[in-house]
Amino acid sequence: MKILVAISCVPDTTSKINFTQDKKKFDKNGIQYVINPQDEYCLSKAIYLQEKQNAEVTIVIVGDLSVEPVMRKALAIGAQNAIRVNIEPIDSQNVAKEIAEIVKQGDYDIILLGKESLDYNGGMVPGLVAAELDLPFVNGVIGLEIENKTIKVTRELENGVELISLDLPVVLAGQKGLVEENQLKIPNIRGIMAAKNKSLNVVEAKFSDLKLKIDEYEKPKSRSHVVLVDKENLDDLIQLLHEQAKVI
Secondary structure, three states: OEEEEEOOEEEOOOOOOOEEOOOOEEOOOOOOEEEOHHHHHHHHHHHHHHHHHOOEEEEEEEOOHHHHHHHHHHHHHOOOEEEEEEOOOOOHHHHHHHHHHHHHHHOOOEEEEEOOOOOOOOOOHHHHHHHHHOOOEEEEEEEEEEEOOEEEEEEEEOOEEEEEEEEOOEEEEEOOOOOOHHHOOOOOHHHHHHHHOOOEEEEEOOOOOOOOOOOOOOOOOOOOOOOOOOOOOHHHHHHHHHHOOOOO
16 A cells, blocks of 8 residues: 655744745745644554555655755654655645646555645645546545555544545545544654655656746734733723724
8 A cells, every 4th residue: 555645844833934025935044844734644644554554655745955854854753755846835736736746656545635734724735636636535534544445534524523435546635633642653763863864756846837926925913912801890891892892
């Protein structure tokens, strides 16, 4: 069984975000990058399947040279192979096409992607990959078990869960819950040393028809100060809601 896990490289939530070139470009200076959290759940699940099902786990990431430290971490966690598509990930459709091309070349049984990335939160890439490959697709996956060539998937819904059985190959968008938080795989010394000897396969992008153009970035407005009102002073609370918050 061959599993492909698509990961993205996102800024750590503690990083201070700035923009350059008249707010048209993201400033990467001083930014600490990490594996996208949703992708980390997918990677951990793939490693458990590798141990249990003797699966072969490959990671793919669309990005420039700066993403390679994140790739090394994924290899240290336990992935056996790593592929980098050498193009900046700007357009979701373009990224999906590049990932789909890797799938076609590798003949993978399960393609796992995080439901959405922490930076853009678009949530479009998994579904677009499935459309490019014309494969079954399940979003919001929080459970995954394999029996021969059939997989059983648990999908989170707004008011419950849905149990689905599918034949391989499939595209799955995982999220928090795919493994428990205390089961997330982290690199150990042995894994870190082994990752140094694993090769990073770099392939050039096959598609350059970007349909997305960034006009400008803008930071969210700073939150206003918090006003504390004693629970006994309901008149003061009503006055503040009416005159300052203007919600009543």
